[in-house]
Amino acid sequence: MTKLFLRWQTRSISSKQLLWALPWLVLALGFGTTYVLWRNARLDAAQDLEEETQFWMHKVIYSIEYRLKGNVQLLRGIIGLFEASKYVSRQDFQVYVQALHLEKRYPGIQGVGFAVVVPPEQKAAHTAALRAEGFPNYAIYPDGERDLYTAIIYLEPFSGRNLRAFSYDMFSEPVRHAAMARARDENQATLTGKVTLVQETDTDIQAGFLVYTPIYRHGAPHDTLEERRANLIGWAYSPVRMDNMLHSILGTVEFGALESMFDVEIYDGVTLSSDTLMFDADQKLNFADTRSAFHAAQRIDFGGHHWSVFLNSKPAFDARLHNEKSRLIAITGSIGSLLLALLIGILTFSQARIAAALQEAARANEQLMASAQRFRSIFETSVVGIVTCGPDLRFTQINQAFCKLLEYTEAEVVGLLSAANITYPDDLASAQLLMEKIMRRDIDRFVIENRYITQTGRMFNAITAARAIYDDAGCFSSITVAILDITERKQAEEALRTSLEEKNVLLKEVHHRVKNNLQIINSLLSLQTDHSQTPEVLDTLRDMQNRVQSMALLHETLYQSSNFAQISLPNYVENLCIHLWRAMGSTTGRIELERQIDAVGLPLDQAVPCGLIINELVSNALKHAFPAGRGGRVRVTIQAQPDQRLALIVADDGVGLPPRADPRCAETLGLQLVFMLVEQLRGTLVVTRDTGTAFQIALPIKAG
Incomplete structure (x- = not known):
């Protein structure tokens, strides 16, 4: 018997130790979970910023290549001018170039010119002809004897810095020579390496480069290398000042935010040094600066030459790594963990007190059957108020704890009062219902939480545990009640x-x-x-x-x-569509709006990009689908799919996309943003053009 008692006592002590350790375990798990979520939020933010860095890099590369291609197209127009007639006069060249409006349409280009090939035996005649045109001091420079001469004879605008380049032999300079020879032999547009343009003055000297396209004799063949060299008459070319071109690109509204977030550096070739530096947005030459958290590097290959382009993040961009989401997770997670641990601690303490009281009451009842003396001793020493009631439900026995709890003496209670006299009036009906079940033997015990009134009128909350005793005939005999404050x-x-x-x-x-x-x-x-x-x-x-x-x-x-964990899409999307309708001025009834939105909720990190997608697609439909006063219908559909996916459809019955237009290659920021957000949400996007245009997006739904 002693061994059994010791074993029970040891098990009880272990259970209590585990119970008291539970709040600390919950706190540790809460802090651990908070740390994991905080770290994941930081990693997600870093990934998003890295993707944004690459996005800006691709955008810069695309804009530079687009501008260079524009330069080549401009020079191909010059080729067309020479191919259209056997002789192009200076006035013809001037009229053609002025019609192009270079400063407005091609910012950054210093000019457009034509350099003629001058064989050594024709140099004197060439010089005489140009002097006869009204340039008495004309002479090819630099001086010296060479196997072949070239001379810039046409250059527009023919004013300012450009006058310094007139009659210059570009073929005499090695960097220009290499690009001109390559253009002649390959019949392709070529790009020079880094040069200082002859147009530069003593102030604001910039790195520059030139683009060349060969011009062959009118009607002469130029399919083979020998024919190209024999029939070349010159080159159409454009000198470009690097800073002017890049500032005209990066200074647009499209790149308005780039300056505050990134430094852009461009180097000639693959060697990174001050000698090869073509452009530096902040003039700090920091391609190896490890203080930047995000970097991107890419090469531009164009015209047989290549540049190295670098993006380095600035402090304003790096600061976004410490985003509001990670801070909110850390704060709310820590507070939530503390509150949960506190709640568990309170419940554990209360549970321990309740368990101890019930155990003490049960032990007293068992000892009552064995020994009245032993029962009386336990009855009187119990810290829980204990009372027994007879068949008439009047109190027959009470202990000192009961007297202290209810502020009565034993003489004022025994045989005179019942539970109805001390039960709070609002709880009396439920207590009487339980006693009726006891009488019918529907139940023989109960544990409830209720309220009592002391003799002085003070109300207190209590846990009441009761056990009924029946005689041999099965009739109700008595009930023992334990009351815990x-x-x-x-x-x-x-x-x-x-x-x-x-x-x-x-x-x-x-x-x-x-x-x-x-x-x-x-x-x-x-x-x-x-x-x-x-x-x-x-x-x-x-x-x-x-x-x-x-x-x-x-x-x-x-x-x-x-x-606060989820966004209800029906109300949100309805308000968003109404706002767009009003903002676009489409409330006159010319364009109808249909909404079919399931009662779906999305977590905040999915709802934000989803709302931006709807904003862009509905805005595009209102702007472009119904030109010239055309009427129609725009339909927004959101449906929950059985495979935990969300179907989002924005469709219109307007004019539709051009047959060969690819939305994925669109240059507009809106559509680029849509595709980027769909990819971020790990979704898919399909564009159909049956009647009008329909964007069908499927997104996985996160557990809310």
Whole structure:
């Protein structure tokens, strides 16, 4: 018997130790989970920023290549001019180039010129002819005897810096010579390495380069290498100042945010040094600067030459690594872990007290059957109020704890009062219902939480445990009731509940302030539109307003909702579409809007890009699908699929996309943003053109 008792006692001690360790275990698990989520948020932010860095790099590369291709097309026009007639006069060349409006359409180009081939035996005649045209001091430079001469005879605009290049023999300079020879022999547009243009003065000297295209004699063959060298009459070329060209590209609205986020550096070839530096946006030469958190490098191959392009992030961009999401996870996770551990601790303590009281009451009942003396001793020493009632439910026995709890003496209670006299009036009906079940033997015991009134009128909360005793005939004989005061526990629970409600109010305030800040940004953009006259700028500002408004509506939906973890799509998408309708001025009834949106909820990190996708696609439909007052219908459909995926369809019955147009190759930021967001959400996008245009997107739904 002693061994069994010792074994039971050892097991009881181990269970208590485990119970008291439970809050600390919950706290440790909470902090561990918070750390993992915080780290994942940081990694996600780093991945997003790396993708954004690569996005900007591709955008810079594309814009530079696009500008270079434009230069080549310009020179091919010069070739066409020479092929159209046997002789192109200086006036013909001037009229043609002036019609191109170089400064407006090709910013960065110093000019467009023609360099003629001058064999040594024709040099004197060539010089005499040019002097006869009104240039008495004309002479090919630099001086010296060479196997072949070239001379710049046409160059527009023929003023300012460009006058310095007139009559210059570019074939005499090695870097230019290599590109000109390659253009002649391959009949291709070529690019020189880094040079200093002869147009440069003593101030604002920039790196430069030239683009060459060969021009062959009118009607002469030039299919073979020998024919090309024999029939070459000269080169159409354009000198370009690197800083002017890059600033004209990066200074556009499309690259407005790039300057504050990245430094752009371009080097001639693969060697990185100050000698090969072609362009440096911040003039700091920091291609090896390890202080930047994000870097990107890519090579441009064009015209038989290549450049090395580098992007290095600036502190303003690097600061986004420490985003609001990771901080919010760290703060809310830590607070939540502490609150949960505190709640578990309170419940553990309460459970221990309740378990101890019930165990003590059960032991007293068992000992009553064995020995009245032993029962009486335990009965009187119990810290739980214990009372027995007879068949008439009047108190027959009470202990000192009961007297202390109810503030009665034994003489005032025994034989005179029943449970109805001390039970709180609002709880009396439920207590009487339980006693009726006891009488009918539907139950023989119960444990409830109820309230009592002391003799002085003080109310307290308690856990009441009761056990009925029946005689041999099965009739109710008596009932023993144990009463445990849990007022302190209830107060602690109420304090915890109040604290949790305050945290919910705080979270709602966070979403409210985010929404207000986005509205301020929207207002600033609106003010900017009032001062902008350029249609392209106005279009871009309105697009930015719509994107900001889509995020503001999302946070407005969050703080008006009781669930901060998920966004209800029907209400959010409805408000977003109505906003776009009003913003685009499409409320006259010419264009109808159909919405078919399932009652689906998305977590915040999916709802933001989903809202931006809807914003871009609906805006595009309103802008481009119904030109010239045409009417039609735009349909937005969101359906939950059985495989935990979401189907999002934005369709119109407008004019549709051109037959050969590929939306994936679109140059507009809106469509590029749509494809980027769909990829970010790990979804798929299909474009159909049956009647109008339909964008069908399938997205996986995260567990909310």
